[in-house]
Amino acid sequence: MSSDCGVNRSLKTLSNYPQLIQHYDYLKSVIKGKINESTVDVNGVYPNNELNLADIEIYGFDYDYTLAVYKESIDYLIYNLVSKVLQYPIGIHQLDYVPEFAIRGLHYDIENGLLMKIDSFHQIQKGSVYRGITKISDKEVEKIYGDLYISQSLIRPENSYPKMKQLIDLFSVPEICLLANVTEYFNQNNISYHPEILFYDVQNAVQSIHPLMHGMLDEEKIKDYLQNHPQLQEFLLRLKKANKKMFLITNSPYNDCGMKYMIGDGWTDLFDLIIVHARKPKFFVQEHRPFRQYHRETDCHLWEQVTKFEKDKVYMEGTVKQLLEITGWKGNNILYFGDQIYSDLADLTLYHGWRTGAVIKELEKEINTLNSEDFAEAISELQAIQQLIEEHQKRMENDARGKDLLKCLLHDRDLLRKRTKELFNPQFGSIFRTHHNPTYFSRRLFRYSDIYTAQVTNLLNYSVNHLFCPRRGFLPHERSVTSKFLEK
Numbered sequence: 001m002s003s004d005c006g007v008n009r010s011l012k013t014l015s016n017y018p019q020l021i022q023h024y025d026y027l028k029s030v031i032k033g034k035i036n037e038s039t040v041d042v043n044g045v046y047p048n049n050e051l052n053l054a055d056i057e058i059y060g061f062d063y064d065y066t067l068a069v070y071k072e073s074i075d076y077l078i079y080n081l082v083s084k085v086l087q088y089p090i091g092i093h094q095l096d097y098v099p100e101f102a103i104r105g106l107h108y109d110i111e112n113g114l115l116m117k118i119d120s121f122h123q124i125q126k127g128s129v130y131r132g133i134t135k136i137s138d139k140e141v142e143k144i145y146g147d148l149y150i151s152q153s154l155i156r157p158e159n160s161y162p163k164m165k166q167l168i169d170l171f172s173v174p175e176i177c178l179l180a181n182v183t184e185y186f187n188q189n190n191i192s193y194h195p196e197i198l199f200y201d202v203q204n205a206v207q208s209i210h211p212l213m214h215g216m217l218d219e220e221k222i223k224d225y226l227q228n229h230p231q232l233q234e235f236l237l238r239l240k241k242a243n244k245k246m247f248l249i250t251n252s253p254y255n256d257c258g259m260k261y262m263i264g265d266g267w268t269d270l271f272d273l274i275i276v277h278a279r280k281p282k283f284f285v286q287e288h289r290p291f292r293q294y295h296r297e298t299d300c301h302l303w304e305q306v307t308k309f310e311k312d313k314v315y316m317e318g319t320v321k322q323l324l325e326i327t328g329w330k331g332n333n334i335l336y337f338g339d340q341i342y343s344d345l346a347d348l349t350l351y352h353g354w355r356t357g358a359v360i361k362e363l364e365k366e367i368n369t370l371n372s373e374d375f376a377e378a379i380s381e382l383q384a385i386q387q388l389i390e391e392h393q394k395r396m397e398n399d400a401r402g403k404d405l406l407k408c409l410l411h412d413r414d415l416l417r418k419r420t421k422e423l424f425n426p427q428f429g430s431i432f433r434t435h436h437n438p439t440y441f442s443r444r445l446f447r448y449s450d451i452y453t454a455q456v457t458n459l460l461n462y463s464v465n466h467l468f469c470p471r472r473g474f475l476p477h478e479r480s481v482t483s484k485f486l487e488k
């Protein structure tokens, strides 16, 4: 696509309307000026809900992708391991991982074998539906889904398997790429397959490599996959100095190579409680599953009843109910950080009243895009065109010439939306928004986390008593500073 064709087309038409073109230029320059006035802090912590750190006495952490920040090489490792485990035609193993193909939070239609992005109103985003790595035309999407609405009953049915699955966990980006590559391979080679079987085969293969992968991350290999995170020790030491308690709950087996690599041999001294094999989200919802003690030296789990937690020991399984009973901790004094919106944060927010922090690594890349000149240019053109449409459409609908102009402006708006989307990811755009709505992913992120950030150590930029206040957003019926500002 020529990035300017839409705008030029409009401007050519607009040239017959000197007042409109003047207004367009004014709007664009004002909007761009406002955007360029400030940059978004890539190391910021962003509140969805008011949170006073002075009230937090206990900090809890997930491990993978929360304390441990992995390099992109881990996605290649996951992709290649899953591809090998999959007992599929040999040609599949020669398909390369394409890191920029997918984003986290996409939905997969298990019956139709389609990948798509859905917004917070369950609407499919046009231009973001793929069979394999081939984009499906809007016409075909409408033929399959009618009004482009996806019912919640397809995603979370009461009594049966879902027909649609959101791919949201830590392995989802390589998993989506493998699903797409295998689908494309089957389609290109006219190999008959059942999308549902393909989906569950890939998903089972992904599940099966968890222990294998953690076993591979030994002292020698860990540096190839894990980022050295020098600020992590500083962050944890600062919390300890402030007399905060700290605990770790991970679904992974016990393997301390990563923590040793990031913090050193004495890392366990920083934590009051370490729980492995927790099986989240079951850990947060089940009531009856006893804690067991894990014996590090012999790699065995012991059989004695756990009635208290000791600082230098490691525990496994258990439930959040027993955790609170044994420790006497209160939920609203605990801030728990995780990268998985559903398995780490949702139940804690909905049922236990813990405060929650989401660690979303994609935020860094998205904020860098928001701060780019390309984005400022595209979004100011888009908003200026949109503002023209909103303000003048009533008048334009009065005659044929006006109607033609409106049609051109709407066409240009679509091209500018596409250009803006592609700045984040050419296929699926931003993980946080469709053109004008939050995504299904971000609506849940905002609901289930009090704060969110790209890395947990970004909290070092704030004091241990910082009060996070969410931005007062404007409801659609309230007076917006922006629209007032733009009035001529």
Ligand SMILES: [Mg+2]
Residues within 6 Å of the ligand: 062, 063, 064, 065, 066, 170, 338, 339, 340
């Ligand atoms: Mg994790």
